[in-house]
Amino acid sequence: MTASPFDEIIERRSTHAYKWLRHDEKVLPLWVADADFKCPQPVLDAIQDRIEHGVLGYHKPDVVQPLYDAVIRWVKKQHQWEVDAEWIVWIPGVVSAFNAACKAFCKPGDKVLVQTPNYGPLLQAASLNGLENLTVGTLLENNRWVLDFDELERKAADPLCKLFLFCNPMNPCGSVLTTDELKRVEAICLKHEVLLCSDEIHCDLVLDESARHVPAGTLSEIGKKAITIMAPSKTFNIAGLGASFVIIRDPAIRKQYHHATFGIMPWINVLGQVATIAAFTECDDWLKAQLDYLRSNRNYLAVELNKLEGFNYLPAQATFLAWVDASGLSAKDIQQYMLKRCVGPSAGSDFGDPHFTRINFACPRAYLELMIARLQA
Numbered sequence: 001m002t003a004s005p006f007d008e009i010i011e012r013r014s015t016h017a018y019k020w021l022r023h024d025e026k027v028l029p030l031w032v033a034d035a036d037f038k039c040p041q042p043v044l045d046a047i048q049d050r051i052e053h054g055v056l057g058y059h060k061p062d063v064v065q066p067l068y069d070a071v072i073r074w075v076k077k078q079h080q081w082e083v084d085a086e087w088i089v090w091i092p093g094v095v096s097a098f099n100a101a102c103k104a105f106c107k108p109g110d111k112v113l114v115q116t117p118n119y120g121p122l123l124q125a126a127s128l129n130g131l132e133n134l135t136v137g138t139l140l141e142n143n144r145w146v147l148d149f150d151e152l153e154r155k156a157a158d159p160l161c162k163l164f165l166f167c168n169p170m171n172p173c174g175s176v177l178t179t180d181e182l183k184r185v186e187a188i189c190l191k192h193e194v195l196l197c198s199d200e201i202h203c204d205l206v207l208d209e210s211a212r213h214v215p216a217g218t219l220s221e222i223g224k225k226a227i228t229i230m231a232p233s234k235t236f237n238i239a240g241l242g243a244s245f246v247i248i249r250d251p252a253i254r255k256q257y258h259h260a261t262f263g264i265m266p267w268i269n270v271l272g273q274v275a276t277i278a279a280f281t282e283c284d285d286w287l288k289a290q291l292d293y294l295r296s297n298r299n300y301l302a303v304e305l306n307k308l309e310g311f312n313y314l315p316a317q318a319t320f321l322a323w324v325d326a327s328g329l330s331a332k333d334i335q336q337y338m339l340k341r342c343v344g345p346s347a348g349s350d351f352g353d354p355h356f357t358r359i360n361f362a363c364p365r366a367y368l369e370l371m372i373a374r375l376q377a
């Protein structure tokens with residue numbers, strides 16, 4: 001493989017990076033979902049320019065026209081969705097965004113559907129908001145993880161079920177829902193009057209050329225009422241800037257959502273705003289190069305991990321997260337097994353399945369080679 005800018009090893013411990021401070025120095029951290037790559041240069045330049053101006057006062061995103069233009073351009077280019085500026089609600093993080101949906105659309109005693117395995121804060125959102133979780137499993141069909149639609153149908157029929165907190169592309173399984181699958185979700189939600197809130201933070205990281213991300217808000221029947229959450233944070237490695245947005249077409253639903261955020265949700269900060277504008281207008285080629293690098297990392301893992309006894313990895317359609325079945329290991333505690341070998345992935349139990357481990361492959365290839373060497377030893 002020829003050298004790539006994504007091969008660069010960047011020391012992060014000294015910047016107090018969350019990913020690098022969890023374990024001691026011996027452990028290679030491959031857990032939390034941020035990348036070890038440098039952000040695209042146009043993003044860094046835009047932040048630098050803004051800092052050089054010198055004044056960093058209040059900047060309400062609602063009056064920043066280039067921010068709207070950038071999001072509208074991006075969502076149209078990436079997902080063929082023509083979004084109206086007034087549908088956009090700015091929010092400083094995706095976790096805040098789906099918790100706000102729980103507050104906005106549920107009352108105490110209501111139930112929230114959530115697929116499992118899933119990103120921890122999605123699994124925890126219901127209980128954090130005094131609500132009850134209704135979990136829906138994920139099944140392996142033809143080498144691809146899919147929602148258990150029969151279980152979804154059964155659980156959605158509960159009259160107290162008001163909201164489906166959905167994750168597409170799925171974290172940790174990495175599947176991208178097909179149009180037909182989304183139509184099945186739509187039919188079930190319509191039949192049982194369940195509102196769809198879709199966390200689409202990984203939607204720009206589709207690695208399989210045969211897969212296409214379809215935003216919940218584009219669905220013909222429930223799209224109008226759906227709450228679609230997106231962000232530049234994973235795509236351009238700017239999660240530390242706290243910038244994301246929610247798209248809600250229906251004015252009444254949008255108003256109700258807005259209400260739930262009043263007084264508790266700060267504006268997205270000024271550096272997050274300028275970074276988003278640059279990311280969504282000047283970094284198309286950078287993203288293409290990053291996707292090539294991620295695809296190659298994923299394929300490397302699919303070969304090398306599957307050579308190791310005890311591991312079984314099905315390459316994901318999207319995300320930079322490998323959801324690896326480690327149930328073939330003799331170890332009782334898979335996370336301890338990995339840490340003993342100085343490899344620090346996310347524990348599968350954080351997502352609801354202790355037989356798995358989740359490896360973040362948004363890192364220089366050298367880190368993955370080191371991980372494989374440590375697991376071989």
Ligand SMILES: Cc1ncc(COP(=O)(O)O)c(C=O)c1O
Binds near residue numbers: 033092199201231239
């Ligand atoms: C599915 C999903 N949603 C949300 C987040 C975090 O979003 P934020 O940092 O914007 O709150 C992550 C981060 O890993 C994620 O994987």
